[in-house]
Amino acid sequence: MIIETEGLSKTFRRHDAVCHVSLSVPKGAVYALVGENGAGKTTTLRMLVNILTPDRGSARVLGVDSRRLARREFLRLGYVSENQTLPDRLTVAQYFQYLRSLYPNWDRPLEAELLARFALPHDRPLGKLSHGMRMKAMLAGALSFRPELLILDEPLSGLDPLVRDEVLEGLLHQAEDTTVLISSHELSEIEGAATHMAFMDRGRLLFEEPVETVRSRFREITATVGTDSGDIAGGLPASWLAADRSRNTFRCVETAFVSDADVLQKLILHVGAVGNVDVRPMTLREIAKSLMRAMRTERSQ
Amino acid sequence: MSGNVRIIAAIIRKDLAVLWPLAAIVVLLPVLRSDVVLQNLRNENVLAATIGVSVLATMLLIVAVVHQDASASLRDDWLTRPIPRWTMVTAKLVFLAAVVCVPAMAINFVLALADGRSVGEAVMRATSVSHGTLGAILAVVAFAAVTSTLLEAVGALVALMIAALVAQAVPGYVLPEGMAILIAGGEWLSFAPAIYLPIVIAAPVLWLQYGRRRTVVARAIVAGACAVALVPVLTPPAAMFDVLRLLTPATEAGRTAGVALAPGCFPRVATETESGDISDNARRLWHDHQRASVGPHAIAFSTTVAPTGVPGGWKAMIGFAQAFFVDASGRLLHRLQGAHAVLGRPDGVDASVSATHFWLASRTAYEDAQRQSARLRLKYFVSLLEPTALGEIAVDGRRQYISGFGYCSTELDASAGPVSIDCFMRGRRPALVTARWSGETAARETMTRPDYTPAALELLSGAPYRLTLPRLRSGTAPRVTLTAYEARAHVERSVDAPGLLGGPSCSAAYTSTGNTNGEQP
Numbered sequence: 093m094i095i096e097t098e099g100l101s102k103t104f105r106r107h108d109a110v111c112h113v114s115l116s117v118p119k120g121a122v123y124a125l126v127g128e129n130g131a132g133k134t135t136t137l138r139m140l141v142n143i144l145t146p147d148r149g150s151a152r153v154l155g156v157d158s159r160r161l162a163r164r165e166f167l168r169l170g171y172v173s174e175n176q177t178l179p180d181r182l183t184v185a186q187y188f189q190y191l192r193s194l195y196p197n198w199d200r201p202l203e204a205e206l207l208a209r210f211a212l213p214h215d216r217p218l219g220k221l222s223h224g225m226r227m228k229a230m231l232a233g234a235l236s237f238r239p240e241l242l243i244l245d246e247p248l249s250g251l252d253p254l255v256r257d258e259v260l261e262g263l264l265h266q267a268e269d270t271t272v273l274i275s276s277h278e279l280s281e282i283e284g285a286a287t288h289m290a291f292m293d294r295g296r297l298l299f300e301e302p303v304e305t306v307r308s309r310f311r312e313i314t315a316t317v318g319t320d321s322g323d324i325a326g327g328l329p330a331s332w333l334a335a336d337r338s339r340n341t342f343r344c345v346e347t348a349f350v351s352d353a354d355v356l357q358k359l360i361l362h363v364g365a366v367g368n369v370d371v372r373p374m375t376l377r378e379i380a381k382s383l384m385r386a387m388r389t390e391r392s393q
Numbered sequence: 394m395s396g397n398v399r400i401i402a403a404i405i406r407k408d409l410a411v412l413w414p415l416a417a418i419v420v421l422l423p424v425l426r427s428d429v430v431l432q433n434l435r436n437e438n439v440l441a442a443t444i445g446v447s448v449l450a451t452m453l454l455i456v457a458v459v460h461q462d463a464s465a466s467l468r469d470d471w472l473t474r475p476i477p478r479w480t481m482v483t484a485k486l487v488f489l490a491a492v493v494c495v496p497a498m499a500i501n502f503v504l505a506l507a508d509g510r511s512v513g514e515a516v517m518r519a520t521s522v523s524h525g526t527l528g529a530i531l532a533v534v535a536f537a538a539v540t541s542t543l544l545e546a547v548g549a550l551v552a553l554m555i556a557a558l559v560a561q562a563v564p565g566y567v568l569p570e571g572m573a574i575l576i577a578g579g580e581w582l583s584f585a586p587a588i589y590l591p592i593v594i595a596a597p598v599l600w601l602q603y604g605r606r607r608t609v610v611a612r613a614i615v616a617g618a619c620a621v622a623l624v625p626v627l628t629p630p631a632a633m634f635d636v637l638r639l640l641t642p643a644t645e646a647g648r649t650a651g652v653a654l655a656p657g658c659f660p661r662v663a664t665e666t667e668s669g670d671i672s673d674n675a676r677r678l679w680h681d682h683q684r685a686s687v688g689p690h691a692i693a694f695s696t697t698v699a700p701t702g703v704p705g706g707w708k709a710m711i712g713f714a715q716a717f718f719v720d721a722s723g724r725l726l727h728r729l730q731g732a733h734a735v736l737g738r739p740d741g742v743d744a745s746v747s748a749t750h751f752w753l754a755s756r757t758a759y760e761d762a763q764r765q766s767a768r769l770r771l772k773y774f775v776s777l778l779e780p781t782a783l784g785e786i787a788v789d790g791r792r793q794y795i796s797g798f799g800y801c802s803t804e805l806d807a808s809a810g811p812v813s814i815d816c817f818m819r820g821r822r823p824a825l826v827t828a829r830w831s832g833e834t835a836a837r838e839t840m841t842r843p844d845y846t847p848a849a850l851e852l853l854s855g856a857p858y859r860l861t862l863p864r865l866r867s868g869t870a871p872r873v874t875l876t877a878y879e880a881r882a883h884v885e886r887s888v889d890a891p892g893l894l895g896g897p898s899c900s901a902a903y904t905s906t907g908n909t910n911g912e913q914p
Contacts, residue, residue: 143473144467163475170473177470190403194403
């Protein structure tokens, strides 16, 4: 594992920002850490890169305790955050000249390629770049030394679709041999690239799995039910999320899908007689959205 | 170039690229602050503005350069770059040394040479470290290290200034006496926490902040140091004097020396008018708040005291005095207001002969003291100084090194004004230096302001000092004798004066064993 945490916890003024998070990121993975704003994703990533010190638990990053990350590890680790503070008065050229002298492993042709790909204006101060341009500059600065591990904290947040595609394309194009840990509350962009997914809510890690497993066990179920079917409020399987019945249509998200027959059996058992049953695979984005909605409903109850 | 040196160079280059306008101002400011320029700036407002801008720009640069790569931040780019944290600290300190210290040293060196100083003296002047400046720089570095934005740092500094102002407004803080301890040689003690605490805490704060990223603990240390630095402001001068005494082991002279009320026109009594106004003299002697505190019909009077039992050749400097009305059992009834004009000793007054202090008592206190058959108790804080070095310099304008006094020269004034002796000394300096025309008596000597700073705190620092002698009537080219003194004891002595206002006549000397005959104003 290139990242491995055990019981990682952080408390801010009695508020458990991160609570007993144990996650494992395999080498070569594109690992998506998903959760709503305030779920604890940023705090977790900051602990991984030693910006914050965990109150309890531990994290090993690149084989080293995160609290002991030093120059040797940072030569192999890139970090980009949407709210990163850059030396705003430096021009793009000055910034990259500065970065170059920090990394013996800096790949200058790659830097040139990334700057050209992202169309970054060399002579413009970083502080005068648009949000999208800044993200591109940060990404180029994090990719140009070919890191083994790239940790991205909401890198696509606030970007317009075109820029988002450009950033993502640049990232995925260059990061073939790189393990990527990306936090996001919006997954559609990395749908095709993510190999693993973890979901956080209120500081806790609810699950982490390979994307294929996640995809295989989540299904959106729509069934036609009889008008005389009973109330669905109680006695539903724990694996069903967001169960909802309006008139003669029943909808839910099955989080432990095995087979269509199993779904049908459960529907008959818990909802009553059913007519047409539609069992549809879900995208990661849909899965994430339904999980977030379910957590929100749980909180409100 | 090794890895760390390359990184330091890169960080400095980056900081310079961003901060060069401010850095240029700071580099040039020592020129503006130099004696040569300041002496030509006749306008005091311009002078004050120059110094103000100089200090502000330097503080701003320190904060800005540290915040370029803030350690207290959770967002700064450098936090996840391959930069060892101590390399970052080193880069910032090297930058500050290169921009703030080295140019100042170089300019001081050049200006000293241009002013006719020898290379040796110019080197000494240039390499002297002002502890106050060093403390101020490190204080701002510490402030900047534990904050992540200019707003935070300025906010913290403003809060500190407000705290200092509030502290001075605390009831019980006695400004005239507070001033007295500053002027009477205890200045270093009053400012020591503010100067030396930043020097002491800078390394631990940087270690906690950069090495351990323990921002809360580092901030607590900075806040604690600020609180401690304010302690002298709240400490009564008598307690400060006690600290001075503790730091100076008493010698035999300290046990034998005393004070006695001196003969002469004593006491003098003045009475206020109904409206609370007092004479112009009194107005100059006491602060408004002192006069206000005693109300109308207050009584002003003076006491004169002379040291006794002081070994021959020694000096007794009266640091400050206090006066009280006490009852027969010695219980304190009322404390009198001392005049700042006398408590604050002007340069050149020889306390070995006598010292006069002026007091102000409210009518209520006076009448209450009368009813209780009280007496006047005077308390004096006396420093005893032993001569340690003797030197002589010809009044020929030539600069020369005199052992124990540093580099000295006399300034010949063609307009027959006073002759000034201008010296510069690095390292341990005498507590007091006196000057007199060779062959003249000590009665006509002048002296520097006493300074009882311990030698250990003067190691790397250097300071100029100047003495002025009235010109001799004869036109010969005379010589000036310099005497250096060191403090050997600080003692506290009390005298019970006869009567509430000092005594019945001007003809008798009253010592601490004198009687307590009263006198009506």
